Amino acid sequence: MRSITVELGERSYPIHIGSGLLQGIGERCQEAGFPLRSPLLVVSDSEVAPHFLATVESSLQAQGYTVVSHIIPAGEASKSLAVYEEVITTAIQAGLDRSSAVLALGGGVVGDLAGFVAASYMRGIGFLQIPTTILAHDSSVGGKVAVNHPLAKNMIGAFYQPSMVLYDLDTLRTLPPRQISSGLAEVVKHGLILDRDFAYWCRDHAAELLELNVEALGYALERGCAIKAAVIGNDEREHGQRAILNLGHTIGHAIEAVGGYGVFLHGEAIAIGMAGSALLAAKLGKDKSIYEDTVSMLSALALPVRLPAQYGEDELMAAMMHDKKFKEGKMTFIVPDAIGSVSIVNDVQQSSVREVIAQLKKEESPW
Amino acid sequence: MRSITVELGERSYPIHIGSGLLQGIGERCQEAGFPLRSPLLVVSDSEVAPHFLATVESSLQAQGYTVVSHIIPAGEASKSLAVYEEVITTAIQAGLDRSSAVLALGGGVVGDLAGFVAASYMRGIGFLQIPTTILAHDSSVGGKVAVNHPLAKNMIGAFYQPSMVLYDLDTLRTLPPRQISSGLAEVVKHGLILDRDFAYWCRDHAAELLELNVEALGYALERGCAIKAAVIGNDEREHGQRAILNLGHTIGHAIEAVGGYGVFLHGEAIAIGMAGSALLAAKLGKDKSIYEDTVSMLSALALPVRLPAQYGEDELMAAMMHDKKFKEGKMTFIVPDAIGSVSIVNDVQQSSVREVIAQLKKEESPW
Known part of the structure; x- marks a missing residue:
């Protein structure tokens, strides 16, 4: 135990x-x-x-x-x-x-x-x-x-x-396999925000995790819980730093709201959102490998990283604006600086978010 | 202010x-x-x-x-x-x-x-x-x-x-006069549990309090709030000492439950309950002047200290047992040791409580 x-x-x-x-x-x-x-x-x-x-x-x-x-x-x-x-x-x-x-x-x-x-x-x-x-x-x-x-x-x-x-x-x-992958999305998220080694470990042990190997899963849940515990220990009532736990959630919630709850499972929507956050990082000048590695981790866990064509940009933008009550054209996103490190960016242009959504719907490489 | x-x-x-x-x-x-x-x-x-x-x-x-x-x-x-x-x-x-x-x-x-x-x-x-x-x-x-x-x-x-x-x-x-007296019952209660001088002050300034004299009422509410604040500051979630705030409330709640809410106002029921607690103190060997003085304070504030004859002992006892889930014949009461000081007594005999109720219904002096 x-x-x-x-x-x-x-x-x-x-x-x-x-x-x-x-x-x-x-x-x-x-x-x-x-x-x-x-x-x-x-x-x-x-x-x-x-x-x-x-x-x-x-x-x-x-x-x-x-x-x-x-x-x-x-x-x-x-x-x-x-x-x-x-x-x-x-x-x-x-x-x-x-x-x-x-x-x-x-x-x-x-x-x-x-x-x-x-x-x-x-x-x-x-x-x-x-x-x-x-x-x-x-x-x-x-x-x-x-x-x-x-x-x-x-x-x-x-x-x-x-x-x-x-x-x-x-x-x-x-648990059915999709539920397992969906749950692992939040596990690897904890690596992506605060623990580089753990994020890569999740990719390298994806097969064991998907098979619910007790040793691997026990370790992954322990690390996931420990990272979350460390974050909330510093900010129990969500006044500030706790927001980093929302990596991928602004886009993810919009996908759930527009598609209807249950089309994508929560973790699946968050996975697409995390891919989007990594694309946004590239737009803000961060290393493109953040996106490549994020996608490889999520894919290894059998999670989606692309958005089906029928999701409209306008609807998704409207859902995001409603969700967070963004004001005056600027939006707040949790953006990776590297694998295992994120920043809260308060002045993201709406136009950048639109470009990210458009890119998430394309099959080809973003660059 | x-x-x-x-x-x-x-x-x-x-x-x-x-x-x-x-x-x-x-x-x-x-x-x-x-x-x-x-x-x-x-x-x-x-x-x-x-x-x-x-x-x-x-x-x-x-x-x-x-x-x-x-x-x-x-x-x-x-x-x-x-x-x-x-x-x-x-x-x-x-x-x-x-x-x-x-x-x-x-x-x-x-x-x-x-x-x-x-x-x-x-x-x-x-x-x-x-x-x-x-x-x-x-x-x-x-x-x-x-x-x-x-x-x-x-x-x-x-x-x-x-x-x-x-x-x-x-x-x-x-506020109508009865509501004023009812509210003052909890004010004087704060004196009875923790501040002897304030309890007597309430009696001596009862006329001004009943007339809502700003100076007297401001002071009384300040003291009442301060005493309550001191108690809850030591026991915010009611694990122990905060219970002393319930002086008069076990009998008071039973009176409200048996008589129907609204027959006696809350403060009126508590006043009768506090007179009862002082009678109980006398039964437990405390000074009889506690009862005399408690009654004089409550009466000065135009509060009742006797129970109408139609309140049945059995019904009141049943309501108290239900309210607090007392076990095995022993009951817990907040009992005055003196004016301005109380104890939590866990082994009060049911028979003593019955005697107190019977006495509360009589017009003549208890001794």
Whole structure:
């Protein structure tokens, strides 16, 4: 088992990564200080629960805990205030008290929803993350929890740190290949922003990562979590430097918004966005090898780096302007200076972004 | 103007108390660091808004702010998730961003609801309290914000500190006399738990307080806020010592629950509860003068100290057991050791509490 600590003063917490961890979750809850007399609530979704919920419940009950579970429909639509209220109702009916905890067993949707329940039930109770996707290595570090409002995503939420993250690599075996690649996009992103060697390591070990080799994947998730933890440790509430984690996300979010959520998976859209950021770097005078190497890394992980022709430049630009409320013709982008190093650039010309989008749609080399 | 600071490290904030402060709220918002380009949302209720909303809006607009207001129906029923979502919708439609702030103009209901909006909109934006009741001197210090769930009060919320509390004494002039006395119950409570001289001062200046004399009321609210601030500064998230603020509240909550909310005002129920706590102190061997003096203070403030005959002992006991989930026949009470000093007593016999309730219903002296 690999363990790292997210250092946030009195809100610090451990991330444990390894095989067979679900079976030991009861002990972990005691270790985290949740008293046996207070009921625990497991939140999971309709795709994850059939595989892993029984194991989690058994381990908790064997330790002596009272457990209640709430299963939400899989998918982003469950990140709503209505589902949130249903989970709160379950918590009240089960008698959760101020010493209780909510366990999020699932991917990003479950983590975000259950996290906001934990953050707000009785003004905040215990919270334990059990991510079951690679992508969730990203969302489970940093304490951003939220539900959506019909008018905008992630509008209602909190910064709320878990007491512990328990990452059982065995839960990843049920993921389809595209989901695996999509999750690895955020892993390699952490290398691209802050760790040159790790970024190249991801390319060189792409085959093992795609096969979910426990040793390689354990190391990759440990590094990914550790890099993210280092960034948020310096900027917990996203006042500044934390923005570097958004490498590829401005273009990526626009692709998701224009194409409709689900056409590209999140990591796929981000991958195209990261290729775009590297093209932008070249426009701003950085070395062209940044783009070449970024593309080789993403391609090795079976991720897209080009945009289908039907994505309109005007629509993508409009989506970006709306997303970030850019003013007066200047846009902010996270731009690589080299592999493993990025800058926040506040005065990117809209015309440059248009050129990048046009280039992302072409098959031939940009130079 | 009187000003005190609630010391909570990086979450410290000032409380300004005085006359004519509403007119200067625009300047105060700039002082608090809210940028002019970010819209502000004022939340108020149907009773308070007609008196004071125009003044607040004018001051903000004169300073250059864009302002949107959301008026909720007066009363506890507005502390619901449904009303919360409506306020969030207003905030999104008005384009509130991460540098925006929510201003709560009203009593405890408005403060609790608007505070939870501020705590959760985009994972937390600015929050400014403008209390318009005496009771709100209590709820505006401490950062407890929440809405109710149909199954239980204050179940959904956060600990979220305001950037500033602006207490304009002129807003209190529209309060009916019972509301004034009710608010003063929490003021004198702060003396009873931690400041002997202040408790007697409240008795000696009761007439001025009931007449809303600016000098006396300003001092009383400053002391009340300062004492509460000192307690929560040591225990922001209510892990221990903060419980002393609940003097009188176990019996008080039971009176509210059994009688129906609104029969006794909150401060009136707490006053009877504080008389009960002083009786309990006598049973536990403390000086009988604690009870005599407590009753004289409460009576001077036109607060009740006796329980009407129709309140059943069994119902009150059941409500208390439900409220606090007491186990195994022992109950926890905040019990005065003297005027200005209390202890948390964990092993109070149920039979003693029954005797106290019976005594509270009698007209004659307890000894």
